[in-house]
Amino acid sequence: MLRYVLRRLGQIVITLFVFLTLVYFLLEAQPGDYAQTFLSNPKLTKEQREALKAQFGLDRPLWERYLRYMGSLLKGNLGISFEHYPRSVVSVIAERAPRTILLFLTAQILSFLLGFSAGKVLAWRRGQAFEYVLTIGGVTLYTVFTPWFGLMMIWIFAYILHLFPVGKFVTPTLWRGAPVDANYVFIRILLSAFVASLALFLVLLATRRLNLALRRGLRGAGVLIILAGLLAYWLPSGITRYALDILYHLILPVMTLTLINFAGMMLLTRNSMLETMREDFVMAARAKGLPDGVIRDKHVARNAMLPVITSFIFSIAFVLDGGVITETVFSWPGMGLTLLEAAVAQDIPMVMGGLVFTGTLALLGHLVADMTYAYLDPRIRYT
Amino acid sequence: MEEKTKVITKPKVEVILEEEERKRLKEMPLWRVRLYLTWREIRNNWRLFSENKIGLLGLGIIIFYAIMAIAHPILMKWVWDPNIYDPIVGYSYDEVLQPAPPSFRHILGTDPLGRDVLSQLMYSTRSEFALGILAAIITVTIGTTVGAVAAYFGGIIDTLLMRLADLIIMLPFVTILIVLSALFKMNLIILAIVIGILSGFGGTGIVIKSQALTIKVRAYIEAAKVSGGSNWHIIFRHIIPNLMPLSFLYMMFSVTSAIFSEAVLSFFGLLNIRMSWGLMIHTAQTAGYLLNPKTWWLIVPAGLSITLLCSAFYLVGRALDEIVNPRLRKR
Numbered sequence: 001m002l003r004y005v006l007r008r009l010g011q012i013v014i015t016l017f018v019f020l021t022l023v024y025f026l027l028e029a030q031p032g033d034y035a036q037t038f039l040s041n042p043k044l045t046k047e048q049r050e051a052l053k054a055q056f057g058l059d060r061p062l063w064e065r066y067l068r069y070m071g072s073l074l075k076g077n078l079g080i081s082f083e084h085y086p087r088s089v090v091s092v093i094a095e096r097a098p099r100t101i102l103l104f105l106t107a108q109i110l111s112f113l114l115g116f117s118a119g120k121v122l123a124w125r126r127g128q129a130f131e132y133v134l135t136i137g138g139v140t141l142y143t144v145f146t147p148w149f150g151l152m153m154i155w156i157f158a159y160i161l162h163l164f165p166v167g168k169f170v171t172p173t174l175w176r177g178a179p180v181d182a183n184y185v186f187i188r189i190l191l192s193a194f195v196a197s198l199a200l201f202l203v204l205l206a207t208r209r210l211n212l213a214l215r216r217g218l219r220g221a222g223v224l225i226i227l228a229g230l231l232a233y234w235l236p237s238g239i240t241r242y243a244l245d246i247l248y249h250l251i252l253p254v255m256t257l258t259l260i261n262f263a264g265m266m267l268l269t270r271n272s273m274l275e276t277m278r279e280d281f282v283m284a285a286r287a288k289g290l291p292d293g294v295i296r297d298k299h300v301a302r303n304a305m306l307p308v309i310t311s312f313i314f315s316i317a318f319v320l321d322g323g324v325i326t327e328t329v330f331s332w333p334g335m336g337l338t339l340l341e342a343a344v345a346q347d348i349p350m351v352m353g354g355l356v357f358t359g360t361l362a363l364l365g366h367l368v369a370d371m372t373y374a375y376l377d378p379r380i381r382y383t
Numbered sequence: 384m385e386e387k388t389k390v391i392t393k394p395k396v397e398v399i400l401e402e403e404e405r406k407r408l409k410e411m412p413l414w415r416v417r418l419y420l421t422w423r424e425i426r427n428n429w430r431l432f433s434e435n436k437i438g439l440l441g442l443g444i445i446i447f448y449a450i451m452a453i454a455h456p457i458l459m460k461w462v463w464d465p466n467i468y469d470p471i472v473g474y475s476y477d478e479v480l481q482p483a484p485p486s487f488r489h490i491l492g493t494d495p496l497g498r499d500v501l502s503q504l505m506y507s508t509r510s511e512f513a514l515g516i517l518a519a520i521i522t523v524t525i526g527t528t529v530g531a532v533a534a535y536f537g538g539i540i541d542t543l544l545m546r547l548a549d550l551i552i553m554l555p556f557v558t559i560l561i562v563l564s565a566l567f568k569m570n571l572i573i574l575a576i577v578i579g580i581l582s583g584f585g586g587t588g589i590v591i592k593s594q595a596l597t598i599k600v601r602a603y604i605e606a607a608k609v610s611g612g613s614n615w616h617i618i619f620r621h622i623i624p625n626l627m628p629l630s631f632l633y634m635m636f637s638v639t640s641a642i643f644s645e646a647v648l649s650f651f652g653l654l655n656i657r658m659s660w661g662l663m664i665h666t667a668q669t670a671g672y673l674l675n676p677k678t679w680w681l682i683v684p685a686g687l688s689i690t691l692l693c694s695a696f697y698l699v700g701r702a703l704d705e706i707v708n709p710r711l712r713k714r
Binding site for chain 1: 436437440546549550553554555556557558561562563565566567639643646647650651653664673674676682685686687689690693694697698701
């Protein structure tokens with residue numbers, strides 16, 4: 001296993017290198033450069049544009065820039081953003097990434113839970129009118145034109161019902177006198193969510209083999225303790241109202257994303273369930289006279305879960321892909337919106353930085369997915 | 384009970400039919416036999432497909448939009464005045480305020496520039512179909528060739544093609560398209576080619592290769608090799624024809640992703656095109672009508688059309704999946 005992981009890590013480094021080289025030359029092949037965007041600005045003279053070019057190193061030959069870029073990338077330095085000058089790309093990413101991660105992780109986990117349960121039921125009730133309704137609804141949501149769907153959600157929930165804010169991620173008036181910046185709160189929300197889910201997972205794992213009554217009691221107690229711990233951390237900290245403000249802004253985008261992503265999970269679970277239902281062990285379980293619900297949840301769903309989990313991990317790796325669209329519609333200033341703005345403004349270092357971020361995430365996602373697969377399915381072993 | 388008798392009697396009838404058929408087929412010239420067998424297969428598959436209500440719904444939506452695409456030039460020529468109804472340069476002089484709400488003259492109203500929304504919608508349908516089908520054909524041609532070649536030759540060719548495929552599926556698809564179209568001038572044909580290459584060398588190629596691997600080990604491939612068929616003859620005459628059903632299925636999914644990508648890119652205003660559904664929403668956005676439910680006709684028809692056409696192709700693809708992939712069938 002360890003040898004496999006090490007070999008895959010080596011492959012990842014090579015793939016990332018090839019990917020970055022490809023993207024770098026592709027971006028360099030575009031007509032013009034950043035200084036050209038000021039061509040129509042009468043305030044900038046030709047000398048100033050030349051000075052700007054020299055400042056950003058755009059007057060150097062291509063191979064030199066490439067080697068320099070790759071060299072500094074090895075040191076973890078992604079250069080300086082043209083648009084956010086003089087901030088470095090790394091600091092912009094460090095600022096924007098937590099927002100994207102919080103938004104998409106919440107939505108992905110919710111859509112996984114929802115989609116998996118819905119898919120289970122869908123496969124089990126094959127051929128009923130219920131199936132047609134859910135399938136057509138699911139496919140429509142799966143292929144819905146995301147920006148339009150986001151707009152419809154804003155129209156309904158923000159304009160007509162006045163339930164949620166229209167866009168952005170904080171209420172500026174509330175934050176005017178805030179003692180900390182938004183990212184401070186974001187990172188704490190992320191951390192506490194991570195710690196809480198880790199604790200929940202451990203509780204579930206520890207009580208797995210106990211009998212029913214004891215298990216229920218212990219799990220309930222565990223959840224209560226986790227909730228109490230969260231409250232004990234957040235209430236005295238004094239930033240709770242800012243965290244709540246962020247969460248309030250989070251609801252509508254999360255709802256939209258969950259609805260879009262859950263359909264894919266549901267359809268995948270259904271197909272996987274239908275294939276598993278033909279296996280011999282399902283017939284054996286039926287012959288034993290087990291209740292229908294037990295066969296569905298413990299025998300079929302557990303085995304049908306594998307491809308769904310893999311796709312779940314992949315989809316986490318691809319947060320940026322959906323992010324560009326959703327973040328634009330909800331004006332959520334995360335990585336996706338940053339990347340789009342950078343691409344439009346020809347801010348090459350920022351675009352490269354965004355692609356390094358998402359490329360690394362996607363490659364690591366593949367590795368984690370493979371390892372989870374091997375862990376969950378004992379028939380698969382990597383050597 | 385009825386089900387059971389059906390299952391038992393069905394094969395018998397088919398066997399008798401086949402014997403009669405075989406006698407008839409022996410007397411025909413080869414090309415007629417081939418034509419006949421193809422026709423029979425299409426008929427059989429249509430029977431399987433028409434059992435699937437969801438697939439039929441998708442087909443219905445596609446036909447509806449196809450009629451819209453065909454109707455537009457006819458309406459423009461004989462019914463609508465080009466000065467008013469032209470989707471790009473028309474201006475509706477009869478309305479005082481633009482955008483005008485739906486009325487008898489303009490069934491879906493007019494956009495902020497005074498152009499008829501229904502005419503724009505119908506005009507764009509044609510290019511959506513053209514883009515989707517072109518991208519799908521490129522995707523499937525590349526994907527099938529890559530899959531068949533990688534599976535048949537194996538070794539270094541397989542490794543190279545599959546590593547390339549791995550690299551491509553790891554790219555965030557929409558992000559790459561956005562970056563590319565932001566930095567280069569892209570029109571529909573270039574977009575179709577880019578989508579075709581990315582998805583043909585990527586995901587589609589991998590799926591088709593796994594199918595080609597199961598075909599490669601069949602007895603008739605051995606027979607073709609023994610009788611002296613060259614590598615390329617075997618690939619194009621024996622492997623690719625057997626991959627066709629799966630390729631056709633993936634064409635449907637490619638159409639969905641191509642139409643969706645085009646809509647996203649023109650929603651961001653990154654494409655160099657005259658009119659499309661995504662661009663209609665973009666126009667509403669740049670004119671400041673995006674967040675206003677009162678001018679719904681600027682956004683809802685276009686957004687709904689993108690969604691409906693995308694899901695229609697997806698639904699047809701799913702229905703075909705149940706024909707190609709017997710494990711998903713009901714019985």
